[in-house]
């Protein structure tokens with residue numbers, strides 16, 4: 001069954017939903033097969049290379065445009081089914097949108113993923129630079145495209161942009177199929193139609209809602225048009241020479257390899273190891289999920305027969321990702337503002353001392369070893385372990401009394417997986433002002449957190465060379481002045497905890 005289009009090409013999933021079972025239901029596979037049969041390749045043997053020219057389907061003459069954004073893969077990509085269903089051939093396009101491409105490790109990783117996608121498409125990725133609102137309609141016109149196919153973007157900028165593109169396309173429909181989430185934002189609602197604000201009931205409803213089976217797609221699902229000679233074609237920019245961040249290998253093949261490795265070697269222990277920054281205990285799939293080199297549905301499908309603690313915990317973590325996207329979808333203002341407006345009145349530190357403290361936090365020179373290790377890992381790898389993200393965020397907001405959004409901005413500048421929904425709400429959760437927030441009185445003690453989750457001190461010694469001479473877990477409480485080059489603590493944690501609680505009490509009574 002083809003995607004069902006309503007006015008202006010928006011997908012009306014409600015009918016499709018009724019007919020499609022979820023969580024790997026067999027009928028979902030049948031649908032995918034039926035949808036692309038005229039292309040004749042989805043279940044057949046792979047062709048050598050990427051198919052060229054017309055598929056032989058004569059009923060539809062206009063080619064399609066497949067616009068890649070946060071879905072830089074070819075497997076399990078429903079957009080390809082919708083394009084194959086709509087047209088005999090398609091142009092694959094990516095728009096280098098300067099509003100999103102700030103120099104930094106995330107952009108470098110994205111460009112590497114684009115190169116990998118281009119290779120997977122046999123060099124047939126059309127890259128253009130500019131504002132998608134003008135570029136996409138111009139391309140559609142130039143190429144005589146009958147439809148433009150995308151995965152839906154639910155983030156504030158992306159959804160505004162897509163509505164503007166849709167308006168500028170006029171008669172040519174923008175066909176949204178799927179999204180970067182297992183369950184698209186806005187789908188899981190309470191009985192009264194309102195959104196969830198608390199994770200645990202959301203997860204229950206999310207599990208009951210379920211997700212579709214993976215879309216059976218590959219490069220040859222669509223007959224790709226050679227973009228050579230198309231007006232405005234740009235090349236994929238070269239890597240920044242100065243980048244000193246150690247990035248993971250980019251692209252879909254690397255993502256799938258990492259997933260298999262994690263699933264086969266570490267998933268069994270994930271529920272216990274995931275809080276240990278000294279171990280390689282988490283999947284490190286977040287950069288791939290960020291750019292859609294891998295879809296969470298693919299992972300959830302692989303986990304479908306597993307109810308062991310490791311698989312159950314991973315399913316739950318993937319649900320957090322969907323939850324935060326859902327929260328941001330319903331409350332786009334929370335990208336910049338407190339989810340809980342009561343926190344608008346909290347007092348922050350300002351002035352030169354506060355700025356010095358912020359700089360020390362950014363550079364990993366606070367004198368709190370686990371905080372400094374995390375901040376240095378962020379600068380070196382563009383990634384930080386989840387437990388340590390919580391510790392450094394708690395430290396910034398509750399020990400240094402600085403606003404969460406300053407820390408969130410620093411994270412967005414450096415994280416390869418930097419994602420508005422997960423980042424802003426991860427910060428708000430820790431600061432106490434978010435949905436489902438940690439109680440405001442929970443102030444992480446960086447020393448005891450370090451001793452508990454980095455019990456032998458290996459994580460700290462890896463990232464803070466000045467402390468390599470301090471053995472065992474003593475590294476979390478180095479004696480004052482004992483390690484040359486390493487700063488003494490910039491604040492007294494016990495005192496700052498009391499200050500934080502007093503400031504929370506002030507807003508609590510208003």
Ligand SMILES: Cc1cc2nc3c(=O)[nH]c(=O)nc-3n(C[C@H](O)[C@H](O)[C@H](O)COP(=O)(O)OP(=O)(O)OC[C@H]3O[C@@H](n4cnc5c(N)ncnc54)[C@H](O)[C@@H]3O)c2cc1C
Pocket residue numbers: 274282283284285286287289290317318320321324384385386387389390393411415417418419420422423424426427430
């Ligand atoms: C202050 C703060 C900021 C954060 N910023 C981001 C961000 O910008 N981008 C981002 O992807 N994650 C963010 N997270 C969530 C989490 O830290 C990362 O997703 C995780 O560390 C990525 O490593 P992993 O892939 O090995 O995770 P795993 O433990 O292997 O988890 C698998 C996947 O589940 C999802 N996931 C796991 N935990 C969370 C969570 N708490 N919230 C949302 N999704 C989760 C991620 O997609 C992750 O890749 C943030 C958390 C905090 C506390």
